[in-house]
Amino acid sequence: MTIEQLYSLYKVHHAVSTDTRNITPNSIFFALKGERFNANEFAAQALENGAKWAVVDEGKYVTDERYILVENVLATLQDLARYHRHQLNIPFIGITGTNGKTTTKELLYAVLSQRFKTYATKGNLNNHIGVPLTLLSIDDSIEIAVIEMGANHQREIAFLCDIAAPTHGLITNVGKAHLEGFGSFDGVKKAKGELYDFLKMHDGVLFLQGDNEYLREMEMQRGISKIVRYGFSPANDIVGRLEYANPLLCVSWKIRDAEVYHTVGTQLTGSYNTENILAAVAVGHFFGIDDVHINQGIVTYTPTNNRSQITKTGQNVVIADYYNANVSSMEAALANLEVIEAEHKVIVLGDMFELGDDAAKEHRYVVDKALAIDADRTIFVGEAFYAHQNTKAEFYETTDNAKEALREHPVVNSTILLKASRGMAFEKLMDML
Structure with missing residues (x-):
């Protein structure tokens, strides 16, 4: 089937699906592959759940005319999107x-x-x-x-x-x-x-x-x-x-x-x-x-997904910014906290991911930046930060360790910066704040 022919089917049904748990009725299901899954195995289920067509790239799963066999499902999805864009x-x-x-x-x-x-x-x-x-x-x-x-x-x-x-x-x-x-x-x-x-x-x-x-x-x-x-x-x-x-x-x-x-x-x-x-x-x-x-x-516009989001809890004001983190965004967040007028400030930072060979140097840099700010408590969480522990701040190897420390020594009446890479799961700390 050519992209033009596939596009004619898409124009009739005008919906695509990639997850059998959320099938749009009469959609075209694309059986994508990942490191831990092969959606070709679930193409039949997608059709049962309401998809009109299933695009697969393994012939053994084709059992009737509702299957569209292609060389590579992901490349076909991308080609279809490219074709649609130009219309x-x-x-x-x-x-x-x-x-x-x-x-x-x-x-x-x-x-x-x-x-x-x-x-x-x-x-x-x-x-x-x-x-x-x-x-x-x-x-x-x-x-x-x-x-x-x-x-x-x-x-x-x-x-x-x-x-x-x-x-x-x-x-x-x-x-x-x-x-x-x-x-x-x-x-x-x-x-x-x-x-x-x-x-x-x-x-x-x-x-x-x-x-x-x-x-x-x-x-x-x-x-x-x-x-x-x-x-x-x-x-x-x-x-x-x-x-x-x-x-x-x-x-x-x-x-x-x-x-x-x-x-x-x-x-x-x-x-x-x-x-x-x-x-x-x-x-x-x-x-x-x-x-x-x-x-x-x-x-x-109201921010969501813990990106530059103000959350007022029963005891504190939390600047929830832990969807993602890197060196420049850490710097910006710390600079912002520094100019905010608040009687009590607390800094809680978690590891930054995907820094490669620069990870140790950049985490050390952020530690120094954070310690230069006048805060009631400064807390670092994660293995990369833990490698730079000193007596000027609190260091915890895991988010669960930090959560327990906040449980034992609660923060109240403070403005708190909560920032880390998504993988640190800082949402676990919100219950303690």
């Missing part, structure tokens, strides 16, 4: 970056939805499987799409751009993350810069944080012609300033050369989110949304 003549905004891409994606969605029927990546479906699934969820009624793209190796962003074909794009920032896969900070810049390469090649529009020296350098190396700049200096097309972050953000912005600033309160914490807000302003303004509706989109 959609709408703006596609690609987002990547070391930190803040999910928050920025959601802010863009909140702003653009004020005027356009917008579709944005759900959750963290930002990889070689998630992006195709996202594209195949977009129907003819959508007017603008926002596609988040993640990577931890070279050429991944280039591959995702080839599928999603962004007409517009932005990199939130570049920092020290996934060094195990990228090799170095220069490797991070090269990998994220693959989005710039695509925009340059296809005459796309770049939204650029004009005060970020690394992003400016990356753009200048490529010479992209269509650029909308946002940032804090007056040379940017959208000029912003942070009014306060105590702990929720209030931001003002204006169009370059205008006299009047537009001020907007938010439900976000973290001064580092100011530039993510300005990115949403820049995109909204570019697409013709007025200042009232831009601000309305921003003020109504």
